[in-house]
Amino acid sequence: MKRIVRAPAKLNLGLDAPFVHPDGAIEWRMVMTSIGLSDHIQIETTDRHDNIRILSDSSFLPNDRRNLAYQAAHLFLNKVGIQTGLKISIKKNIPVAAGLGGGSSDAAAVLRALNEMFDAGLSFAELAQIGIQVDSDVPYCVYSRTALVSGRGEIVTPLQKLPKMWFVLAKPNISVSTPKILRQVATTQVSHPQIDELLAGIENSDYDRIVSNIGNSLEEITTASHPQIETLKSRLVEYGADGSQMSGSGPTVYGICRTESRAHRVYNSISGFCNEVYIAQPECDTNPVF
């Protein structure tokens, strides 16, 4: 049996961390969307029982149990009691450790694909329960559509489609350690974006209200050690984006544009300052996940 699936990158339109639980886990309130930029994953069954082999075209990825796709496959096979070998080949298009959830999305794509391949009949909620054991963005990525994410990442409430918009992503050439950023949440006075206003903007398909209420509590923490993120954000707006923000714990920033032609203008201008630049639309409008 063989399947090829896409694993889309996510963007955080709104990210609030209202409090930290006594065990150190962060309580999230995030509005996320998935975009056309995606990894391609081929999954094949093999007769080497209980052997999960990961191959990828990226030298940045672990190809053993540390790979999130491996962990997802392992948990799924245990849960449904299937004995098979798997070969999982990842074509990596999403920049790694960029705040775009590439690893979580690969893991979620593997869960969805195995569920279909073996006709296991698990609901998205059940796949999300497996996914939360891998990391906190996997439940969202099982749905991979615009959604409100809360709790420790396990509560996913799908929202309606975003109005037409374009994103211009720019990934500066710096490394950000997510654990290092997240550890600082408990001890830093972070700002809290207006998530309810953002939700109202989405509910009313109101582009301007959405753009004026994007916000990310982690931005101040990451920017404190990497001020170039702030510069890149300002440049995106200077070149014509209606708003700009960092995704996740960074370092990728994105600008939002209402039209494709404006997005291309911003793309061309920002390309002079940043090597890794992408244009994408929200996932659900154009490209079904399978």
Ligand SMILES: C[C@@](CO)(OP(=O)(O)O)[C@H](O)COP(=O)(O)OP(=O)(O)OC[C@H]1O[C@@H](n2ccc(N)nc2=O)[C@H](O)[C@@H]1O
């Ligand atoms: C911040 C977000 C927002 O979408 O995006 P990314 O930047 O990853 O894309 C994610 O929630 C992120 O998800 P993820 O990377 O899965 O985070 P988690 O699994 O919760 O934690 C990542 C790592 O940070 C550590 N961690 C987490 C919380 C905390 N208070 N202190 C920590 O040291 C965890 O132990 C783990 O090793």
Ligand SMILES: Nc1ncnc2c1ncn2[C@@H]1O[C@H](COP(=O)(O)OP(=O)(O)O)[C@@H](O)[C@H]1O
């Ligand atoms: N399939 C995968 N794709 C990307 N990264 C992975 C994968 N499996 C494990 N990782 C590890 O997960 C970490 C986070 O990567 P990624 O999910 O791309 O970024 P982020 O958490 O910033 O959204 C990296 O250190 C990477 O080595």
